[in-house]
Amino acid sequence: MKLLEERIKNEGRILGTDVLKVDRFLNHQIDPMLMQAIGDEFADLFANQGITKILTVESSGIAPAVMTGLALQVPVVFARKNKSLTLPDDVYTAEVYSFTKQTTNQIMIDRKFINADDKVLIIDDFLANGQAVLGLLEIADAAKIDVVGVGIVIEKTFQKGHQLLAERGIHLESLAKIKAFEDGEVVFG
Ligand code: G4P
Numbered sequence: 001m002k003l004l005e006e007r008i009k010n011e012g013r014i015l016g017t018d019v020l021k022v023d024r025f026l027n028h029q030i031d032p033m034l035m036q037a038i039g040d041e042f043a044d045l046f047a048n049q050g051i052t053k054i055l056t057v058e059s060s061g062i063a064p065a066v067m068t069g070l071a072l073q074v075p076v077v078f079a080r081k082n083k084s085l086t087l088p089d090d091v092y093t094a095e096v097y098s099f100t101k102q103t104t105n106q107i108m109i110d111r112k113f114i115n116a117d118d119k120v121l122i123i124d125d126f127l128a129n130g131q132a133v134l135g136l137l138e139i140a141d142a143a144k145i146d147v148v149g150v151g152i153v154i155e156k157t158f159q160k161g162h163q164l165l166a167e168r169g170i171h172l173e174s175l176a177k178i179k180a181f182e183d184g185e186v187v188f189g
Pocket residue numbers: 018019020021022027057058059060061097098099100101125126127128129130131132133156161
């Protein structure tokens with residue numbers, strides 16, 4: 001997606017060796033016009049597949065997920081990162097390990113928001129090591145629902161996530177693919 005690549009080039013900042021900071025339009029300040037274009041793009045890429053629901057994880061997945069849900073006219077459910085020790089009843093859970101932060105989060109979705117006949121599209125802001133998406137896939141398996149595909153705003157193709165999804169035969173669409181950071185520049189492709 002050309003528009004998104006331009007925004008990454010102009011407004012993104014590279015932190016260390018492998019992190020892209022995009023807090024001007026995605027991870028802190030949000031550009032709703034760009035998010036709408038992103039939602040429309042995902043809706044086109046996953047058109048006519050009978051999607052009944054969008055799944056994502058709080059917090060940064062919510063903006064692109066909501067705009068995709070708007071474009072496809074379906075509800076959006078975000079998995080919560082459970083911070084309390086006592087789980088509410090009737091939830092699906094998965095453990096999500098973050099290599100970046102070296103922490104484990106438990107994510108959860110109330111069972112009443114997923115039905116056996118749902119066909120879901122998973123949306124997230126970044127694909128790095130793929131652990132958040134794997135957590136959602138685990139929940140989808142437990143709920144016995146179909147996953148039509150995964151839509152990612154920014155994929156870092158040099159990290160493990162892509163391969164983990166390919167191994168499972170998941171239909172993956174990423175709107176910007178970053179293959180490297182070189183000399184302080186983002187290399188797409
Ligand atoms: P993974 O799900 O692909 O395995 O991600 P990983 O553990 O590597 O990353 C943990 C968090 O960092 C995730 O957000 C993920 O979206 C984010 N992240 C990964 N790589 C980048 C990057 O290059 N730039 C930015 N800005 N974020 C990155 P999270 O902890 O779920 O936080 P939230 O922002 O959704 O609340």
